[in-house]
Amino acid sequence: MIRIFLPLITLLILLSGCSDKKNEQNETPKPETRPLTFASDEAFLDFIQQAHINYMWDGAEKTSGLAPERMHIDGNYPENDADVITTGGSGFGIAGLVVGIERGFIPRTDGVARLHRIVDYLAKADRFHGIWPHWIHGPTGKVKPFGLKDNGGDLVESAFLMQGLLCVREYFKDGSENEKQLATKIDGLWREMEWNWYLNGKDVLYWHWSPEYGWEMNFPLEGYNECLITYILAASSPTHPISASAYHNGWARGGAIRSSAVAYGLPLILKHNGAEEYGGPLFWAHYSYIGLNPKGLKDQYADYWEVNTNQARINYNYCKQNPKGFQGYGENCWGLTASYSVNGYSAHMPVKNDLGVITPTAALSSFPYTPEESMKALKHFYVELGDSIWGKYGFYDAFSIQDNWYPQRYLAIDQLTIAPMIENHRSGLLWNLFMGAPEIQKGLQNLGFEFLNN
Structure with a gap:
């Protein structure tokens, strides 16, 4: 196996904050390139953010403006997936568009026009008691079944979508x-989202x-996993x-x-479904917290900042100790979460399902919880592994040095x-x-x- 390392001087330039003329003029490099000098860590983070937002901006499905479920580096999709939109991933992407507008990566008027197109599309797309499906066929707005009986409303993916949309509403409501x-x-x-319909007449x-198929999927939302935001939004609904x-x-x-x-001296606090001893895949600390602020968020069960920080640090400590010797x-190279894997998609996590696969989003989306560890991972991924794992829309989904496996694939929910x-x-x-x-504040109080x- 051959590993490609950039010269040491390149690494020193990046870490020292040296700048070139382009960055001194506060211009952000095009994300499809991979510049090796930045004016500062802040400029570096600008570049990283813009590159990943571009999956939703330049890489969007043409009719809807929403996020494609998956993509390959050459812009092509896996067979039969060219027009598949993911609602949950689009919610994360919509939040990213707000970031792009705020930081000037996207002109405000262009961003607003795109968001109008998205919202108009969603208003006409298939909904089931106000709830969108997991996947939508982009050109028509019709449901694309996620599975045999999964051809209706997906409450969790729709919660991720509305979380992003409410960030947009709050950003522009006084504009x-x-x-x-x-x-x-x-x-x-x-x-129009009928959250109470999805109680199925029960208390969950x-x-x-x-x-x-009605309720045949039979999947009650019981914690702890990525679904906390679903209950927050359902309790906050002004209508249902x-x-x-x-x-x-x-x-x-x-x-x-x-x-x-x-685990590793840190309490898990809450039982992580199916991963009770070492915590589950790290997306559990990300998806519900795109908008929901875990800082200062507490109830009778947990302090959610502590929950998420501990899970991220357990994941980091596990990879650092590397008990399986991968x-x-x-x-500097850590992060286990659900992603592509050597043998298909897999929910990677410490101990129970560690397959030697690192997923960049695990460490990078954990920046709020592990800022120093995440920055070290970011610089390692970008400088030392970038030749193998960086493409037009940022870092590819996952890789395994152990198996010399570097697929040029993107997955919206990670990206x-x-x-x-x-x-x-x-x-x-x-x-x-x-x-x-205001509805969120009332729901949390309830x-x-x-x-x-704030």
Whole structure:
């Protein structure tokens, strides 16, 4: 196996903050290139964010403006996937568009025009009691089944989508007349989501409903995993809310969600579904927290900043110790989460499902929790491994040095959390927007949360 390392002087230039003329003029390099000098770490993060936002901007499905489920480096898609939109990944991407507009990567008028197109499309696309499916056929807006019986509403993916849309609403609600109209359209979609329908007459939310198969998927949302945002939004709905009892009896399992497990000296606090001893894949600390601010977020079960920080640090410590001896793992090369894998898609996590595969989004979307460890990983990925894992839309989804496996593939749900979570680390922009929504504050209060009031 051949590993390509850039000369040491290149690494020193990047880490020292030396600049070239282009960066001194505050111009951001084109993301499809891979410049090796930046004026500062801040300029470097600008570049990284813009590159990953471009998956949603330049790489969007043409009719909808939304995120394609997956993509290969040459712009082609796997067979039969050319027109497949992912709703959850699009929610992360929509949040990223706000970041791009705020940082000047995307002209404000162009960004607003794109968001109008997205929202108009979503208003006409298939919905099931106001809830979108997991996948949508881009050209038609019709549901594309995610599985045999998964051809209806997907409550969790729709929650990720609305989380991003509410950030947009809050960002533009006091803007120009055109921007206010955008906010009003989003508010209409939000009000049409029938969260209480997805209780299935019980005291717990269900992930799926299909007009053809009803509740046959039979997937109640019980914690802890990536689905906390679903309960927050459902309790916050101004038109179709759920009661607090569904959160406490369903999600929190009547209090049984609490954990006494300790890994690498850090308590897990909450039981991670299917990964009770070392924590699950790291996307559990990302997807619900694109807008939901875990800082200061507490209820009778947990301090959610501690929950997420501990999970990220356990993941880091595990990779650093590398008990299975996989080549490449270390303090600068870490991050286990769900992604492509050597033998198909897999939810990588410490101990239980460690296959020697590192997924860049795991470390990079953890910037708020592990800023120093994430920055070290970012520089290692970019400088030392960039020849193998960097492409037009940023880092490829996953790689394995152990197996000399460097697929040139992108996956929206991994790609599009990177820029938003880095932004929350840098400025708290999306956290401030989402947590500023009055319905969200009321919903959190109804569920018994303490939270930072921005």
